[in-house]
Amino acid sequence: MFNTLISASQLQQAGNQHTVLLDCRFRLNDPDYGLAAYEAGHLPGAHYLHLDYHLSGTKNGSNGRHPLPDGQRLAVKLGALGITPDTQVVAYDDAGGMYAARAWWLLRWLGHEAVAVLDGGIQAWQQLGGELDNSTPERAATRFVMGVAQESVVTLDDIAANLCSPQFLIVDARAADRFAGENETLDPVGGHIPGAKNRFFMHNLDADGLFKSSAQLHDEWQALLDGQPVSEVVLSCGSGVTACHNKLALEHAGLPGARLYAGSWSEWCSDPTRPVATGS
Structure with a gap:
């Protein structure tokens, strides 16, 4: 069972038996890109999941750009793809795992371990x-069985309360300039939640676009946390997507226990009365 990363060679050796592939390609500035790329060519047998339609819920203007989807509804979708408790699920994209990590986190949130x-x-x-394929794979619909959640979240109220009585450390996955409040193009307000630290998710990758070794990630994250227990870490970003990449890196590094603030900065900054920090 693979439950963090799988290499291309391992996937080729595994074949497609009891494996469901999820193509999660997407671009924030071109929401139609992923499906078009999928239709042009994808891993044989892969199904496409759209960040906005499948991996996110309904926006109401104050719950962030990519709120969590309804768990039961997502479970029905996953069941339609033939995912059972003993199915190995593999998610991929073309952006260093930026979007695939969101699918990985969601399946773990629903209690699926083999992802x-x-x-x-x-x-x-x-x-x-x-090779790539451009055919539409057949679906063997089944009932997706929700298990014990492997992931947990904190709420907006938890974040607000933490400002007055710190119980956890927020780690923001956005690029350093957006964290500092500069060059903000996605959200109406630039900056970060007061007290947060910054760990750009792309720093989890090496020069070849692969995840760094578990040992290197372990050392880098421990240096960032500076003694803070991982169980007291909350991961954030712009909209709860790249924060999942940091979560994947932590799991790969053997540092489990961090929670997700799914609404992230886009939810926090939707109310102008909430405090904003800028700078590094």
């Missing part, structure tokens, strides 16, 4: 000679 992200994404698959 991994393809390290290096579709590029790693092709570099090993893996």
Whole structure:
């Protein structure tokens, strides 16, 4: 069972028996990109999941850009793809795991343990000679069984209360300039939640676009946390997507226990009365 990362060679060796592939390609500035890319060519047998339609819930103007989907509704969708408790699920994208990690986190949130992200994404698959397919795979619909949640969340109220009585450390996955309140193009307000630290999710990858070794990630994260227990860490970002990448890195590093603030900055800054910090 793979429950964090799977390499392209491991996926090729595993074959498709009891495996469901999820293509999660997406671009924030071009929401139609992922489906078009999928239709042009995807890993054989892969199904497409759209960040806005499948991996997020309904926005109401104050719950962030990518609120969590309804768990029961997502479970029905996953069941339609043939995912059972003994199915190995592999999610991939072409952005270093930026979007695939969201699917990985959601399946764990619903209690599915055998889910991994393809390290290096579709590029790693092709570099090993893996072929692409543009056909629509058949579906073997079943009932997705929700198990014991492997992931947990904190709420907006929890974040607000933490400002007055700190119980956990917030780690923000956005790029340093957006964290500092500069060059903000996605949200109406720039900055970060007061007291948060910054760990750009792309720092989890090496120069080849693969996740760094578990030992290197362990050392880097421990240095950032500076003695803070991982169980007292809450992961945030712009809208609860790249925070999942940091969660995946922590799990790969053998540092489990961090929670997700799903609403993240886009939810926090929707109310102008909430405090905002800027700078590094």
